[in-house]
Amino acid sequence: MQFGVYGLKPEEKVFFDAWAQNNGVTMNYHTAGLNGQSPADFAGDDAIVALQTVPYPPAAIEAMAAAGVKYMALRNVGMDNVPFPTLAAKGIQLANVPAYSPQSIAEFAVSLTLQLVRNFGYVIQAISAHQYTEAMQRTGKELGTMTIGVIGTGRIGASAVKLFKGFGSKVIAYDPYPNPALKDEVEYVDDLADLWPRVDVIDLHIPGTKENTHLIGAAEIAQMKDGVYIVNTARGNLIDTQALLAGLASDKVAGAGIDTFEFESDVFPQWEKNEEPTNALYEQLLADPRVIMTPHIAYHTETAVENMVEVSLGNAKAFVETGHAPNEVDVQKLAQA
Known part of the structure; x- marks a missing residue:
């Protein structure tokens, strides 16, 4: 064989x-x-x-x-x-x-969230430039004071819920098929329109089907809280990258953790050769200290x-x-x- x-x-x-x-x-x-x-x-x-x-x-x-x-x-x-x-x-x-290993992806999503709410991008940028006072003046947030919106509560999403709950976060969830094991852990909503304006962090754990393409676009971002954080360790097509960049530019979006990029097939060959990706949208995200970009390694x-x-x-x-x-x-x- x-x-x-x-x-x-x-x-x-x-x-x-x-x-x-x-x-x-x-x-x-x-x-x-x-x-x-x-x-x-x-x-x-x-x-x-x-x-x-x-x-x-x-x-x-x-x-x-x-x-x-x-x-x-x-x-x-x-x-x-x-x-x-x-x-x-x-x-x-x-x-x-x-x-x-659902836990591996869930842990990565939570780690991205922690880095975002504690301004790691700005802190590392300041320290690299020896601007230590700037780094010391960056004030972060605590997960225990925040409401997390978990979209998709299968194996990975359920693991993420438990981790966020461990930090003391309130969790609101959306899934067409609610997980019975989480009925006492989260508040489920029937419509994403009921989730967007209520959460401080959006954590995606759903498949990248055609129906889910651009689940988060300009219209959805407009419904979100000012200063929302968005984390995607699922599939790149879930987020309209242009809309995300616009949200960052207007400060509607406070930060994003992107492990799966919408145009990954364009940049993956360059990742494999350790070359700088030439995709303009990727470069814009990478240059923003409010954005943490990783090359599809949440599972790893x-x-x-x-x-x-x-x-x-x-x-x-x-x-x-x-x-x-x-x-x-x-x-x-x-x-x-």
């Missing part, structure tokens, strides 16, 4: 090697993601195990099918970059990792990486041995969505 591993990161390899040895599976490693491969590149592979945040090109999926590969196992949960119509047309089955802990590798490999092995996987998704249904 052989798996083609794409988008391999250095920190993953120790977990891949250990699993391969324990399970007698050969790994065909590729540091590059799926993009521009030919059928020959997949020769001998029984399944593809992939991880990337940029879109999976339909041509790569077609090349997999031409090589006889029937199974694909993602090492993450998000599938908004997957061309489901192509998978369905080529009869390729897919599995993901529904939960590799040792626990998460190990779980992503082991669960995805378990899915791939089950596919090859039985034709189905524990975390298989309905490709045909998703292709019609």
